[in-house]
Amino acid sequence: MLDNIRIILVETSHTGNMGSTARAMKTMGLSNLYLVNPLVQPDSHSIALSAGASDVIGNAKIVNTLDEALEGCELVIGTSARSRTLSWPMVEPRDCGEKAVTQSQRSPVAIVFGRERVGLTNEELQKCQYHLYIPTNPEYGSLNLAMAVQLVSYEIRMAFLARQQKNDTVTEEEHTVEYPPSEDIERFYVHLEQVLNHSGFIRKAHPGIIMSRLRRLFTRAHVETQELHILRGILTSMEKWASGAPKSGDEKNSDEKVSK
DSSP, X not given: OGGGEEEEEXXXXXXXXXXXXXXXXXXXXXOEEEEESOSSOOOHHHHHHHTXXXXXXXXXXXXXXXXXXXXXOSEEEEEOSSOOSSOOOEEOHHHHHHHHXXXXXXXXXXXXXXXXXXXXXXXXXXTOSEEEOOOOBTTBOOOOHHHHHHHHHHHHHHHHHHHHHTTTOOOHHHHHOOOOOHHHHHHHHHHHHHHHHHHTOSOTTSHHHHHHHHHHHHHHHTOOHHHXXXXXXXXXXXXXXXXTOOOGGGHHHHHHHHHO
């Protein structure tokens, strides 16, 4: 279960944070570390601060983009330390741990942490189904990267142990409901934007506003795999209709009219 949970660090700028993150992960049984376009490469300093978790650092997957790190994940949760212009479904660490452990029984899960100074961009956060908020002291909410990873990793472990105590009982819904991986969702948004652009629905002056709100809408709905297939089929049908191509059911009728 825990092997299916990825801790993703985006554009980390201090190797010490990589080592401290690895230590925080390993103490809670997590080992799957992704580094997205790190500004520095892991070094002896990161190994030293890992305090025995050098294997997590050594096996870390270094990728160029967040999309690469999210490939195959059906649940993506991104950390957000500040409120955004466009509100998003929010979870706190405990709920994050429970959701991650439940979903990890069936598919990879990603917990995404942003840059040390500025966190994740709005575009990166819109790739997540949930935003993770740590309810710190409002008068002093300073958490460094490794501390945030430790808090989340702890809640994941607690949820994992609770699941084990229940003999890994999985509900019927958890067995049968299938959700699309991150890359399929992104392809849907690209397809949707293309159709809306061609139809003239999206205003060229403000293209991002509509798409951001549509992303939020479908994120709240937590679209299942079959539902996503239906949506893609609708978009394809609209494209065919707009191009004047006959519908599949009308092709025979069209041939009969020509022959007559």
